[in-house]
Amino acid sequence: QVQLVESGGGLVQAGGSLRLACAASGRTTFSNYAMGWFRQAPGKEREFVATINWSGSITYYEDSVKGRFTISRDNAKNTVYLQMNSLKPEDTAVYYCAARTYATSRFSKDYNYWGQGTQVTVSS
Numbered sequence: 001q002v003q004l005v006e007s008g009g010g011l012v013q014a015g016g017s018l019r020l021a022c023a024a025s026g027r028t029t030f031s032n033y034a035m036g037w038f039r040q041a042p043g044k045e046r047e048f049v050a051t052i053n054w055s056g057s058i059t060y061y062e063d064s065v066k067g068r069f070t071i072s073r074d075n076a077k078n079t080v081y082l083q084m085n086s087l088k089p090e091d092t093a094v095y096y097c098a099a100r101t102y103a104t105s106r107f108s109k110d111y112n113y114w115g116q117g118t119q120v121t122v123s124s
Helices: none
Strands: 002-007 010-013 018-026 033-040 047-052 059-061 069-074 079-084 093-101 118-123
Touching (some): 018 093, 018 118, 033 069, 033 079
Parallel strands (some): 010 118
Antiparallel strands (some): 002 018, 018 079, 033 047, 069 079
């Protein structure tokens, strides 16, 4: 049982930056979970963005965000972050964080817990 709350979304011009955060709480230690970020644009299916293992030593990214986005975590603060640089209009979406026990995954169906989402809008 894990509760996730995202924050940090907003409106930004193309080329700008945003830092998303996802704070976790619940009965189980945060460090037990691999974390992921997904996004969903209107009329489209939810897509994988990035994931990170329990220690932060392993990360994976969707090709379209490599070199621009960085996922990280601070287990002492029960928080995972997504630093987004060089934002493009095609990055516009609702961004969700998610948690699953132990292993990283790029598939949304593998995640057990989800946050409510935070809107990111990038203007051209």
